[in-house]
Structures are given as structure tokens and as C-alpha cells.
Amino acid sequence: MTHTTEPALSTAQASARIPVPGTFNFRDLGGHLTPDGPVATGRLFRSDGLAHLTPDSHRMIDALGIRSVIDLRETKESASAPDALGAPVRPAGPALDHIRLPLFGDRYYPLEADHPERLQLPDHSLPTIYAAVVENCGERIADTIRLLADASAPVLFHCSAGKDRTGIVSAFVLTLLGVDRADVLDDYQATERYLGAEFLEAISRNFAQAGIVANLSHTATQAPREYMADLLARVDAEHGSVESYLTGHGLAPAEIHRLREVCLTHG
Template sequence: MPTSAPQRRLSIGATYNLRDIGDYPVAGGLRTGWGLLFRSDATRFTATADLTALGLQTVIDLRDAAEVTTVPTGLDALVPTVRRRPLDSRSLLSAVSVDAPDPLGDLYATLLRQRGPQLAAIVADLARPGALPALVHCAAGKDRTGVVIALVLSAIGVTDDVVTADYALTSNYLTAGFFAALPAESGAVDPVNASLHNARPESMAAMLHVLAVEFGGARAYLARHGVPVEAIDHLRTALTQ
């Protein structure tokens, strides 16, 4: 755990978008704890004191094999458990019109509909006893990571407005220069199409609407795809300790 005052965005490694999801209100008067769950883009980490201070026990890497080879993070040597959970979003673009009013909202809804088992396995990883503190990351920490973190927060009782606000923070940190520097192998939605680089709260709100209307909410969605209710409750307890 960091010894300094908790901060939302962390300057560790060469990350643009490494954030702590602590101090968010949870139903029942609870709040998520600092230093328990982090979200990030991919970068090269070294055994710095700052990284060691995070005390990571688990890393969930949402990138595919080509991405991992192109940008190795070095976390395998620094964290007890690194799990590869490829969450392919770029292949789903064919089902989404980039000219639609909200292509990212459509993409995230498509991820929910077509990647249920993969998303459930990721949340189950985080719900394992001893899994926290944990880091979830992809290439940019925006789309794949955004959907996973939204599912987690929603499942433990964080309200939609807070979930969307957390997602939208990404727009403060990912610059045009960041996307221009992404390698061709990056699984980011589209490193060239600037219309897909934003992180508008409306896009996440659209996904959460589909989650509620089509699946009965995050808890029901995860249970439907094999995550025991007890595991979700354990994750809520672990994240609000």
C-alpha cells in the first residue's frame, strides 16, 4: 500500500492512464478501498519502489499474444500471478458502425453480448481469495479495461453515475500522441480512427443501460455466465475492506 496520501492517477513506469479505483461510494454506506484495484494502459515496468509499494498480487492482462510480445510489461517478474485473459474487441468492429452516433457505446454493448464467458472469467479471477491488490490492463486502459472495471464496480453496488465518471476520466489522460505511438499490433479499437479515441460518459452509460435492460444488471449478468453469487459478495467485501 502506498505510504503517501492516496491519489487517483499514479505516475509509475511510463503509464498514461494508471488509476486507483479507491474511494468510490458503494451501496450500504461503504466505499471502495484505496490500493486494492488498479486500471491501466500497458507499459514497461521495472522493479521500482513505487511499483513494489502497490503490493500487487494479481495482474489481469486483456491483450492478445501479439500485443504482449510487442509491448512486454515486465510484470511477470514482479507480480506473483499474471493471468492472460485476451478480450478481443477489435474483431467486433464489423458489427459496429463507426459512423453511428455512439460507436463505442455500441461496441461495449456488443462485448457484453458476445464475450460473456470471457468477462465472467476475468471477474472470477479478481474474486479469488488473495487476488487483491490487482491490476487490470489492456493497451490503452480504456475500452476492454473500461468494460471490465465497470462490471466490477456495478456488481459490488457502485451507482451508474460513478461508474461512468470513472470511465470518463480516461479522456483526461490519453492524448493524440499516445494513440499515434501505439504499435500496429495494438489491440486498441483503432489506433488511427480518432473518433474511437474518446471516453465519453454517454458511451459507458449506454453499456450500463444494456446491462440493466437485457441482463438484469451486473450481478445477474455475471451469475448467468458462471460466477457464483458468493464470489461476487466476496469481491465486494474485499474491495470495501
């Protein structure tokens, strides 16, 4: 394997926000150190919602080389705050490939209140939501990581806050790449630096318009380190490892190898 020659970044540098107008939590997933060298920068990007992008946002996105966007939100969320990826916001240029892949399969915020497979949770706390992701979303997580591995150009994936669904996918990707668990947790917790009152106001308005009720003051802005630590510990205890969890939900070993080739090498 020919490893990237990029220098490793500090955890703070690796998790630094990219100031794309209209976003709060837009970040490069690269820069973290692994036994095989640093995770390549400029390959995988993560973000909160993209409903408030501007022409300047798109110029930055184009400069980053991003050619595809994966939206992990439920259809109800996306309809309330659609990604601003086309005209009149996006200047003339190549279209972005917009892939909708609701991580919960439209079962958490279903379009029909009586959806027969609606996820009925005892509460909407983050630990309960995270447990539901592990129990119900393995195939969708595998599908997302497959798309990241197959992308021929830089790709951006996001949800509403860029914290929970996006954070879990990010933690799984970094774990597959060999990033130390402490650095994975630091990257997850870094979200709390970027999601403040302005973000809470914006997302509360979007959720209210969609008729979604949630404890947003906590669930939308907080990323307690122990929540992701508990999720990863549960995956390890019940499935052996993140890799075993994902292969058990349809991600082929060859696809994991391809992700590593894309993210740990040049060329």
C-alpha cells in the same frame, strides 16, 4: 459485515492517475462511496499497457503491494507490446503472476485472418465495439471478476488504453459493489484526462507494428460518458442488471459476495 473505515474520496480523487512511469492511465479503483461504505483503496488497480515500465515503475508497483497482473489484450496486441514484467526491467524480487486473459478470446484481432470465429463488426466505432463486448465477452468478463475476487493480494488489470475493456470490467465491478451509476460513469470518463497526444503516438506505433488498423484517434483516447451509459442501460434492459448478466455468464453469487468482502471490508 465489518465495513472499511477509509474515508470516501471525491470522484476526481477516486479516479486520479497514479504516476507510474511508462503508463498513462494507471489508477486505483477504490475510494468511491457505496451504501456499505467506501470501496477499499489499495486492492484493485487498472491501467493501460505495461510495455514501457522502468525499474522505478516496478518499485512503485511493489510499494502498492501488487502481486498479479491480468492482461485483457488480444495475443496479437500483447506480442507487439509485451508487458515489461521481468528482467532486465524488473529489479530482483518476487515475480509478478502474469495472467493473460484476452477479453475477446483472440477473436477481434485473431492471429489468423481466416479465423472461423473472428468477430465481424460493421464498423470499429466504440458503440459497436461495446455492443460486441456485451454480446460476446460475458464469460471472459466473469472470469476476470472471479480472479479479482479470489486474489489474495492487490491485483492490476489492464488492456492497451486502460479504457474500453478495462473500463467495462471496472464499471461492472463498481456496479457490483454498489457505486452510484453517476460515479461509475464519472470514473469511466476520467480516462479522457490522461490519454493525450503522447499516448496516441505510442499506441499507434504499437498497433502499426502488429498490423492492426483502427480509428485510433477516436477509439484509443475518447471515453464519452454516454457510451458507457448506453452499455449499462442495455445490460439492465436485456439482463435485468449487471449482476444478473454476470451470473448468467458463469459468475457465482458466492464469488460476487467474495468480491464485496474483499473490496468493502478490511482483514
